[in-house]
Amino acid sequence: MLEKTDPLRAFIVLVLAVILAVAVGWILLVGRSVLMPIFIAVISVYVLLTASEALGRLPVLGRLPEWMRRGLVLAIFVLALVMLASVMVGTAEQVIARLPVYQKNLTDMLSDILSRFDIEEIPNLSTLVETLWGRINLQRLAAVGLGSVGSLAGIIFMAVVYSIFLMAERGGFARKIAAALPRDRASQTHMIVRDINRSIGEYLAVKTLVNIILGALSYVVLKFFGVDFALFWAVLIGLLNYIPYVGSLMGVMFPVLLTLAQYGSVQTTILVAILLTSAQMWVGNALEPRMIGRRINMSPFVVLVSLALWSTLWGIPGAILAIPLTSIIAIIMANFESTRPIALLLADDVQAVLRNGDEV
Numbered sequence: 623m624l625e626k627t628d629p630l631r632a633f634i635v636l637v638l639a640v641i642l643a644v645a646v647g648w649i650l651l652v653g654r655s656v657l658m659p660i661f662i663a664v665i666s667v668y669v670l671l672t673a674s675e676a677l678g679r680l681p682v683l684g685r686l687p688e689w690m691r692r693g694l695v696l697a698i699f700v701l702a703l704v705m706l707a708s709v710m711v712g713t714a715e716q717v718i719a720r721l722p723v724y725q726k727n728l729t730d731m732l733s734d735i736l737s738r739f740d741i742e743e744i745p746n747l748s749t750l751v752e753t754l755w756g757r758i759n760l761q762r763l764a765a766v767g768l769g770s771v772g773s774l775a776g777i778i779f780m781a782v783v784y785s786i787f788l789m790a791e792r793g794g795f796a797r798k799i800a801a802a803l804p805r806d807r808a809s810q811t812h813m814i815v816r817d818i819n820r821s822i823g824e825y826l827a828v829k830t831l832v833n834i835i836l837g838a839l840s841y842v843v844l845k846f847f848g849v850d851f852a853l854f855w856a857v858l859i860g861l862l863n864y865i866p867y868v869g870s871l872m873g874v875m876f877p878v879l880l881t882l883a884q885y886g887s888v889q890t891t892i893l894v895a896i897l898l899t900s901a902q903m904w905v906g907n908a909l910e911p912r913m914i915g916r917r918i919n920m921s922p923f924v925v926l927v928s929l930a931l932w933s934t935l936w937g938i939p940g941a942i943l944a945i946p947l948t949s950i951i952a953i954i955m956a957n958f959e960s961t962r963p964i965a966l967l968l969a970d971d972v973q974a975v976l977r978n979g980d981e982v
Contacts, residue, residue: 650936658936660784665826666699671692672824673695674692677694703778703781703782709853709854709857710857713854720850727885734886810957825949826946829910837859839901840856840860840901843897843901858877860873865941866945870902873902878898881894924970932947
C-alpha cells in the first residue's frame with residue numbers, strides 16, 4: 623500500500639508546488655508596483671549593513687557607535703538616490719530636446735555613406751532608405767523609452783522610505799523571531815538569516831564597489847570624447863552591470879549609439895566602443911572575480927533562467943534584482959530537508975550546499 627501511496631503523494635506535492643509557483647508569479651506580476659520598492663529596500667539594507675560593518679573596521683569611524691555608523695551610511699544612500707533620480711529626470715528632458723540634432727546627424731551620415739558607394743545611382747534603394755528613415759520618429763521613441771522615468775523615481779522614493787524603517791527596526795528583529803517561533807525553529811531561522819546576510823550582503827557590497835569603479839572609468843572615457851550626458855551614461859553602465867552577462871553589453875550599447883548620433887562619425891564611435899568594452903572586460907575578467915569570487919553559489923544556467931524570469935516579471939529592475947532574490951530563495955531551500963534537492967539543482971558548488979545543510 624505504501625508503494626502506491628508514495629508516488630501519489632509525490633505527484634500531489636509536485637502539482638501543489640506548480641500551483642504555488644504560478645500563484646506567486648501572478649502575485650509578483652500584478653503587485654509589482656507595491657512589491658518592487660519593498661524588495662529593493664530589503665536588498666538595499668543588505669548593502670547598507672555591510673557598509674556599516676566595513677566602517678566599523680576603520681581606525682577613526684570604527685569608534686563611532688553602531689547607530690551613528692548606520693545613520694551615516696543611510697544618509698549617504700539617500701543622498702546618492704536623490705542625485706540619481708535628479709540626474710535621470712534632468713537627462714531625460716535634455717535628450718528629448720536634442721533628438722532633432724541627433725536625427726539630422728544620422729541622416730547626414732547615411733547620405734554620406736550612400737554617396738561613397740554610389741548608391742544614389744540606384745534610385746529604388748535610395749528612395750527606400752529615405753522613406754524608412756523618414757518614418758522613424760526618434761522623439762516618439764525616446765518619449766516611450768524615457769516615459770517610465772517618473773514612475774522609476776516614485777519607486778526609488780518608496781524604496782528609500784522602506785529602507786529607513788527597515789534599518790530602524792532591524793535591532794528588534796531577532797527578539798520578534800524568538801518570541802514568535804519555538805526555540806528550535808527560532809534558531810534555524812536565525813541561521814538562515816545569518817547565511818543570507820553573509821552571502822547577499824558581501825556580494826552586493828562588493829558588486830556595488832565594482833560597479834562604482836566601472837562607472838568612474840566609463841565617465842572618464844565619455845568625458846574625454848565630449849559625449850553628451852556622460853554622467854548619466856556612466857551611472858547607467860554601473861547600474862546595468864548588476865545584470866550578469868547581458869548587462870555589460872547593454873551598458874556599452876546605449877552610449878555608443880548616442881556617440882554615433884551625436885558626431886555622425888563611425889571612427890569616433892568605434893574608438894569609444896573599444897575603450898568602453900576594454901573597461902568592461904578588465905572589470906569583468908580581472909577585478910570582479912578577484913573581489914567577488916564565489917560568494918553567490920549559482921550555476922550559470924540558473925543565472926540565465928533567473929534573469930529571464932525576473933526580467934519578464936519586472937523588466938530591467940527585475941533583471942538587476944534577479945541574482946540576489948534567487949540566491950535568497952536557494953539559501954532558504956538549502957536549510958530545509960524537503961527542499962534541499964532543489965537547492966542542489968540551483969547550486970554551482972554542490973558540496974557547499976551539503977556542508978551548510980549538515981550544519982543546520
